[in-house]
Amino acid sequence: MKLTHALxxxxxxxxxxxxxxxxxxxxxxxxxxxxVIMQSLTDEFEQAYPGISVNWVVLEENVLRQRTxxxxxxxxxxxxxxxxxxxxxxxxxxxxxxxGLNGLPDAYQVDDLLRPVRDGLSRDGVLHALPFYGExxxxxxxxxxxxxxxxxxxxxxxxxxxxEWASELHxxxxxxxxxxxxxxxxxxxxxxxxxxLVNTFGGRWFDEDWNPEIDSPEWQAAIxxxxxxxxxxxxxxxxxxxxxENLALFSGGRCAMWVDATSAAGRLFDPSxxxxxxxxxFSQAPIAETPKGSHWLWSWALAIPAxxxxxxxxxxxxxxxTSREYIELVGxxxxxxxxPPGTRTSTYEDxxxxxxxxxxxxVLEAMENADPTDSTLKPSPYIGVQFAGIPEFxxxxxxxxxxxxxxxxxxxxxxxxxxxxxxxAERAMRQAGYxx
Amino acid sequence: MFxxxxxxxxxxxxMPPAQQALGxxxxxxxxxxxxxxxxxxxxxxxxxxxxxxxxxxxLTGFKTEAQAIxxxxxxxxxxxxxxxxxxxxxxxxxxxxxxxYVSFGSTLLALLIGIPAAYSMAFLPTKRTKGTxxxxxxxxxxxxxxxxxxIYLIFRDLGMLDTRxxxxxxxxxMNLPIVxxxxxxxxxxxxxxxxxxxxxxxxxxxxxVLYLLIPLTLPGIASTGLLSVILSWNxxxxxxxxxxxxxxxxxxxxxxFSSPEGLFWAKLSAASTMAVAPILIxxxxxxxxxxxxxxxxxxx
Numbered sequence: 001m002k003l004t005h006a007l008x009x010x011x012x013x014x015x016x017x018x019x020x021x022x023x024x025x026x027x028x029x030x031x032x033x034x035x036v037i038m039q040s041l042t043d044e045f046e047q048a049y050p051g052i053s054v055n056w057v058v059l060e061e062n063v064l065r066q067r068t069x070x071x072x073x074x075x076x077x078x079x080x081x082x083x084x085x086x087x088x089x090x091x092x093x094x095x096x097x098x099x100g101l102n103g104l105p106d107a108y109q110v111d112d113l114l115r116p117v118r119d120g121l122s123r124d125g126v127l128h129a130l131p132f133y134g135e136x137x138x139x140x141x142x143x144x145x146x147x148x149x150x151x152x153x154x155x156x157x158x159x160x161x162x163x164e165w166a167s168e169l170h171x172x173x174x175x176x177x178x179x180x181x182x183x184x185x186x187x188x189x190x191x192x193x194x195x196x197l198v199n200t201f202g203g204r205w206f207d208e209d210w211n212p213e214i215d216s217p218e219w220q221a222a223i224x225x226x227x228x229x230x231x232x233x234x235x236x237x238x239x240x241x242x243x244x245e246n247l248a249l250f251s252g253g254r255c256a257m258w259v260d261a262t263s264a265a266g267r268l269f270d271p272s273x274x275x276x277x278x279x280x281x282f283s284q285a286p287i288a289e290t291p292k293g294s295h296w297l298w299s300w301a302l303a304i305p306a307x308x309x310x311x312x313x314x315x316x317x318x319x320x321x322t323s324r325e326y327i328e329l330v331g332x333x334x335x336x337x338x339x340p341p342g343t344r345t346s347t348y349e350d351x352x353x354x355x356x357x358x359x360x361x362x363v364l365e366a367m368e369n370a371d372p373t374d375s376t377l378k379p380s381p382y383i384g385v386q387f388a389g390i391p392e393f394x395x396x397x398x399x400x401x402x403x404x405x406x407x408x409x410x411x412x413x414x415x416x417x418x419x420x421x422x423x424x425a426e427r428a429m430r431q432a433g434y435x436x
Numbered sequence: 437m438f439x440x441x442x443x444x445x446x447x448x449x450x451m452p453p454a455q456q457a458l459g460x461x462x463x464x465x466x467x468x469x470x471x472x473x474x475x476x477x478x479x480x481x482x483x484x485x486x487x488x489x490x491x492x493x494x495l496t497g498f499k500t501e502a503q504a505i506x507x508x509x510x511x512x513x514x515x516x517x518x519x520x521x522x523x524x525x526x527x528x529x530x531x532x533x534x535x536x537y538v539s540f541g542s543t544l545l546a547l548l549i550g551i552p553a554a555y556s557m558a559f560l561p562t563k564r565t566k567g568t569x570x571x572x573x574x575x576x577x578x579x580x581x582x583x584x585x586x587i588y589l590i591f592r593d594l595g596m597l598d599t600r601x602x603x604x605x606x607x608x609x610m611n612l613p614i615v616x617x618x619x620x621x622x623x624x625x626x627x628x629x630x631x632x633x634x635x636x637x638x639x640x641x642x643x644x645v646l647y648l649l650i651p652l653t654l655p656g657i658a659s660t661g662l663l664s665v666i667l668s669w670n671x672x673x674x675x676x677x678x679x680x681x682x683x684x685x686x687x688x689x690x691x692x693f694s695s696p697e698g699l700f701w702a703k704l705s706a707a708s709t710m711a712v713a714p715i716l717i718x719x720x721x722x723x724x725x726x727x728x729x730x731x732x733x734x735x736x
Binding site: 026028030031032033036039040055056057058059060063066067070071074075076077078079243244245247248252261263273 | 506584597676677684688692694699
């Protein structure tokens with residue numbers, strides 16, 4: 001009798017004290033599909049952790065970056081969790097802007113995280129952010145068109161072959177273009193792709209003494225190839241196409257081939273979003289001189305800024321949102337093609353995922369092969385496949401992206417574009433104090 | 437300067453005799469009608485050009501994501517899916533209330549400070565008045581991002597980050613130069629004698645402002661206030677940078693629907709339509725006041 005009374009009473013006391021200590025955390029994120037799903041599962045988290053309530057701040061990627069940088073640099077303390085990428089994590093960690101994640105519970109299974117992703121988010125062996133989803137790049141193609149023309153896709157296609165196929169399949173009068181690639185200027189847009197192309201052509205962003213090598217013969221060959229390929233066999237107005245535009249073109253059946261993020265695969269396989277779901281083929285990203293750095297590595301990760309007042313609650317949230325249980329939850333609620341890809345080995349061993357996502361093994365292989373510490377033929381001093389992990393890169397990458405877009409539209413020649421890009425990169429590096 | 441030829445001379449000389457017989461007045465009427473027609477056509481064209489993006493945005497809000505990015509079309513089966521998705525993700529009313537609060541609050545505050553300031557500059561000018569006015573305007577020439585960090589730090593220390601009060605204060609400061617300038621020009625057009633007559637009858641400065649100045653220049657004050665409301669409503673830089681979740685107005689609401697990965701145009705259009713609708717209706721209802729205020733004193 002007494003016990004039956006005591007139990008609800010204890011529960012009540014526990015509930016009251018939990019409510020009294022209710023912690024509110026503010027999570028800043030972008031409006032990508034996987035984050036929208038995370039937002040919709042807030043209730044699940046709040047039920048599992050009754051003492052914590054979650055506020056969302058959703059912003060456009062560039063605004064988010066500016067907003068979080070301002071807040072963190074001035075110690076504003078507006079956010080408890082931030083969504084940042086592989087590029088920012090090491091740079092921010094070095095400035096002690098992020099909380100080092102040492103005490104992760106065993107149940108979290110840190111070793112289950114894909115090694116390249118984990119390495120990308122660590123500094124001195126300590127994780128500074130947890131991966132929410134990750135991606136590499138690969139080649140998507142229209143199996144039906146390839147069959148029609150009797151083209152067989154080899155295990156590892158080369159860029160030379162890709163150009164031949166593009167010229168054969170290019171049929172602009174019927175609204176079909178040989179290949180779609182990123183052209184919109186920006187370090188995270190066209191330069192993400194162009195950097196991998198330069199890598200595989202044997203080029204690099206900087207030599208070992210941080211001198212830019214943008215006017216090197218390797219860059220010249222890569223960019224000439226890019227301009228020729230996309231200019232002749234790409235869609236009109238390719239210089240304004242980013243990931244979204246190409247996704248729309250490819251899923252609408254307007255491109256025979258597309259090289260871009262592996263995270264597009266889920267959508268392309270979904271018949272409700274894609275006209276080419278039935279005819280979708282995929283392969284590894286093409287290579288030229290070397291397979292090194294031919295496909296990128298990126299992950300969106302959740303980090304806790306050092307200025308957060310609720311670091312414990314924030315850590316509970318990010319471990320929840322990147323846990324195996326979370327992936328399980330998304331799989332059950334939203335279907336297995338919707339689970340955040342590219343973070344955990346266990347996802348790729350899950351039968352339900354393998355069945356729903358035939359591209360799973362390709363993505364896993366591409367991600368495991370991408371090595372941000374060794375992505376160029378000649379040695380380079382920076383970390384990163386499709387970027388150089390230094391603070392100056394954002395500005396340099398975007399500037400170079402603009403000159404390459406100008407070459408793509410024919411406003412300048414490739415040679416002129418690279419000479420001027422080289423000059424502006426040299427200036428930026430000198431100003432930053434890398435050399436006199 | 438060099439064109440001294442009388443305009444009527446060559447024109448009448450070149451006219452056929454029949455038209456000459458019509459007389460100057462008949463031709464004038466025909467010309468005037470033509471001119472009116474052309475002006476009307478021009479006005480409609482300009483209106484169409486300005487209005488088209490808004491029209492297209494409203495239209496896109498009723499499309500599916502796939503239709504929104506496909507080749508442009510005027511004819512499609514409208515759907516409310518985007519509106520449902522947008523409403524399912526964020527609480528529109530919370531953002532809208534923040535917008536109303538900060539834009540009307542800041543306008544009220546700006547008028548409260550602006551009216552006395554403009555009064556003193558219009559009726560009691562000193563030799564520094566012109567300079568002060570220009571200086572105030574010059575604050576609008578600085579790109580806001582130039583003062584972002586100092587303001588952010590001040591706000592952090594005062595605990596005003598992500599508060600409606602903080603945003604209201606910033607908008608007041610932002611609009612104050614424009615408010616004072618507009619009020620100043622309206623007040624200057626008011627004959628000084630009216631205020632002097634009031635003073636002769638024993639009115640204090642406060643009474644002078646309350647019973648003479650404000651009622652006589654109300655259309656001007658109203659249009660200044662309306663402009664200030666609209667400017668605050670649409671302001672995006674400060675609202676995105678100084679708020680996060682609690683005080684975020686509709687501009688932050690719109691920004692949350694843009695996406696680097698995946699299709700978002702239909703949802704973004706639906707969110708934008710919902711964000712501009714209140715101010716559009718507000719502008720529509722008050723357009724008479726606006727036009728009256730803006731042309732107030734234009735014809736002397």
